[in-house]
Amino acid sequence: MLFPLRVNRWIAAAVLLVAPCVAAGCGTRPRPAAASDQATLQVYAADCDANHGAACYELGEAYARGDGAAPDAGRALPLLRRACALDYAGACVRVSQITETEDPGEPTSP
Numbered sequence: 001m002l003f004p005l006r007v008n009r010w011i012a013a014a015v016l017l018v019a020p021c022v023a024a025g026c027g028t029r030p031r032p033a034a035a036s037d038q039a040t041l042q043v044y045a046a047d048c049d050a051n052h053g054a055a056c057y058e059l060g061e062a063y064a065r066g067d068g069a070a071p072d073a074g075r076a077l078p079l080l081r082r083a084c085a086l087d088y089a090g091a092c093v094r095v096s097q098i099t100e101t102e103d104p105g106e107p108t109s110p
Contacts, residue, residue, distance in 0.1 A: 037067075048079065053088030056080070060091065064098060073098055 041062060047055030060079030063072045077098060083091030 048082065051086055053083040053086030053091065056083035056086060057088050057091040057094070061094070064094070 041059060044055045044059040044062070048059055056079050060076045060083060063079065064076035065071060077095065080091045080095045080098070084095055
């Protein structure tokens with residue numbers, strides 16, 4: 001039995017979003033419990049340098065959450081943007097969430 005066209009498109013989109021994640025080894029490395037877990041963060045940094053979007057995302061999330069320290073959007077955003085550029089869809093969503101919540105500052109008068 002064939003699925004309706006709308007369902008087939010959804011399945012195709014899901015496969016296209018999941019395939020890069022599976023290829024990059026998503027879920028194969030534990031998330032750091034805290035930023036003080038420097039060994040895990042170093043592994044993520046090395047994998048991110050090797051253009052693994054999932055690793056860039058996890059490293060960026062560690063900084064965004066502030067694991068073990070105050071949250072640091074200045075360090076998180078470039079990593080999350082890189083993960084987004086590497087087609088890690090969750091990172092694109094997270095970038096928009098972070099940038100929407102940043103304080104835009106005082107409005108300027110004309």
